[in-house]
Amino acid sequence: MAKIEEVKAMVEAGKAKLVPGLVQEALDEGSAAKEILQAMVDSMGVVGDKFSTGEIFVPEMLMAAKAMAKGVDVLKPLMAGDTSSSLGTCIIGTVAGDLHDIGKNLVSMMIESAGFTVVDLGVDVAHEKWIEAIKENQNVTLVACSGLLTTTMPALKDAVQTVKSSGLTGFKVLVGGAPITQQFADEINADGFAPDAGSAAVKAAELVKSL
Amino acid sequence: MLNGGKPEFAPLLYELYKVCMLATNNTDQPWQGGKDPFGVNWVATAEGVIPESGKILFDDIADWKKYVKFPDVDSLGIEQMAQIELADFTDEKRKEQPVAVFNACGLFERMAAFMGFENTLCALIEDPDSCNEFFEAMADYKIACINRYIDVYKPDVIIYFDDFATARGLFMSPKTYREVIKPHHKRIIEAVTSRGVIFNQHTCGKCEDIIEDYVEMGIKIWDAAQVCNDLEGILTKYHGRLIVEGGWDTSGPASYIGAPVEAIIEETKRCAEQYGKKGNFILFPVLMNEKGHAFMTGDERIPALMKTWHEVNKL
Numbered sequence: 001m002a003k004i005e006e007v008k009a010m011v012e013a014g015k016a017k018l019v020p021g022l023v024q025e026a027l028d029e030g031s032a033a034k035e036i037l038q039a040m041v042d043s044m045g046v047v048g049d050k051f052s053t054g055e056i057f058v059p060e061m062l063m064a065a066k067a068m069a070k071g072v073d074v075l076k077p078l079m080a081g082d083t084s085s086s087l088g089t090c091i092i093g094t095v096a097g098d099l100h101d102i103g104k105n106l107v108s109m110m111i112e113s114a115g116f117t118v119v120d121l122g123v124d125v126a127h128e129k130w131i132e133a134i135k136e137n138q139n140v141t142l143v144a145c146s147g148l149l150t151t152t153m154p155a156l157k158d159a160v161q162t163v164k165s166s167g168l169t170g171f172k173v174l175v176g177g178a179p180i181t182q183q184f185a186d187e188i189n190a191d192g193f194a195p196d197a198g199s200a201a202v203k204a205a206e207l208v209k210s211l
Numbered sequence: 212m213l214n215g216g217k218p219e220f221a222p223l224l225y226e227l228y229k230v231c232m233l234a235t236n237n238t239d240q241p242w243q244g245g246k247d248p249f250g251v252n253w254v255a256t257a258e259g260v261i262p263e264s265g266k267i268l269f270d271d272i273a274d275w276k277k278y279v280k281f282p283d284v285d286s287l288g289i290e291q292m293a294q295i296e297l298a299d300f301t302d303e304k305r306k307e308q309p310v311a312v313f314n315a316c317g318l319f320e321r322m323a324a325f326m327g328f329e330n331t332l333c334a335l336i337e338d339p340d341s342c343n344e345f346f347e348a349m350a351d352y353k354i355a356c357i358n359r360y361i362d363v364y365k366p367d368v369i370i371y372f373d374d375f376a377t378a379r380g381l382f383m384s385p386k387t388y389r390e391v392i393k394p395h396h397k398r399i400i401e402a403v404t405s406r407g408v409i410f411n412q413h414t415c416g417k418c419e420d421i422i423e424d425y426v427e428m429g430i431k432i433w434d435a436a437q438v439c440n441d442l443e444g445i446l447t448k449y450h451g452r453l454i455v456e457g458g459w460d461t462s463g464p465a466s467y468i469g470a471p472v473e474a475i476i477e478e479t480k481r482c483a484e485q486y487g488k489k490g491n492f493i494l495f496p497v498l499m500n501e502k503g504h505a506f507m508t509g510d511e512r513i514p515a516l517m518k519t520w521h522e523v524n525k526l
Binding site: 014054056058059060062066097098100101103105122123149150151153154178179181195196 | 258
């Protein structure tokens with residue numbers, strides 16, 4: 001099996017300790033950094049699909065994301081300045097009043113695995129902070145807001161409205177969280193909704209490609 | 212119904228029990244926020260307390276013995292909490308209303324409180340041996356606390372909280388739950404049921420994949436049973452063996468802040484029709500307002516809900 005195929009398989013299997021060595025071996029074998037990165041992104045797509053269909057669970061997905069992150073660490077120095085394979089920057093956080101980060105962290109990892117540069121604003125993000133982050137970061141293509149509590153659904157609506165009426169352009173707004181539905185996402189005028197972390201990564205890439 | 216008899220009506224959670232929740236405030240997690248006896252800082256939100264985001268005690272479960280110091284159960288004031296909560300609760304009242312004592316932060320949630328969810332979930336499959344060791348020691352602590360609760364509160368029901376699931380399914384595979392958590396969970400359940408106390412398991416989310424395990428281990432009531440599960444199927448399959456406490460569509464319009472009374476009445480009637488009529492059902496409505504849970508913070512829509520329920524809950 002070519003090393004790059006082994007990288008793919010080990011990312012999928014969540015073998016975080018093995019992936020960096022295999023990535024290095026793939027480079028030594030002559031594979032380009034960009035090619036290896038794409039192979040890992042493809043693996044994470046498979047992982048996301050398996051999660052969405054219930055074939056694997058959160059721990060397996062986390063381990064795969066962790067394995068990919070270790071592989072990316074090896075590639076980073078070789079890809080400095082190369083933005084051709086990036087989907088842009090994603091600003092992510094939970095909306096004002098929401099202190100829960102479990103879903104947000106998972107989505108953040110999956111979105112990063114899909115090829116975004118992620119700027120994580122953390123939890124309880126005030127409306128003006130979203131705007132500041134869009135202005136402060138380059139090539140923001142996606143704003144991902146989560147509201148994990150029913151009580152913060154109005155804050156999610158406010159966050160989306162604030163971002164969309166700011167006059168800033170060039171990005172899409174993705175929403176999610178336990179009480180959020182496609183219907184609610186439509187009501188608050190979000191560009192996209194995802195029910196879980198695996199489909200969030202797919203939706204994120206789809207939204208950005210339509211920009 | 213709690214004793215296995217045929218109920219005349221489906222009860223409403225808030226009218227059913229004499230709820231006692233002060234002891235777990237001292238032994239597990241402070242309801243108002245602040246440090247728990249293990250040193251984890253909890254932050255109060257409108258929907259309950261959670262460990263302070265981004266603050267963990269350790270990130271590798273293999274290190275747990277370095278960081279986890281079990282408190283002396285005698286020092287936790289469980290007796291004083293019982294005295295406060297039961298001060299006006301006479302023997303006469305005991306005959307009319309079962310006493311239910313909360314025990315928050317179960318084994319899985321406790322590990323997440325120490326390590327964060329991401330580290331915890333990875334640990335379950337990366338280092339099951341250390342997890343087993345941790346859960347065994349933590350189960351000993353939980354059992355010691357619960358035994359003390361039973362001594363001093365003399366409860367009818369212990370409500371044990373551990374959320375294993377999201378709205379779309381279990382956090383971990385059923386296999387991982389069964390191999391790593393279940394043996395210790397089972398020991399806690401047996402400690403309760405062996406003393407003649409009913410075990411009420413609180414698990415939000417879509418956890419139907421392990422309901423069979425719950426029933427097999429002796430769990431009598433499943434609390435916060437949410438509509439992402441096949442509640443009608445579960446009520447039918449486990450009739451007489453499992454009481455379903457929940458039923459309210461917590462993600463639906465009746466739980467939105469500012470939901471109109473009409474939506475609440477409609478949801479109340481749906482629960483009665485869909486679940487109440489099957490028996491073995493306790494309604495657990497979740498009404499939200501700006502202050503949090505309406506039944507704890509007060510809300511003018513509650514009387515309409517209760518009036519409706521009392522009209523439609525007869526069996």
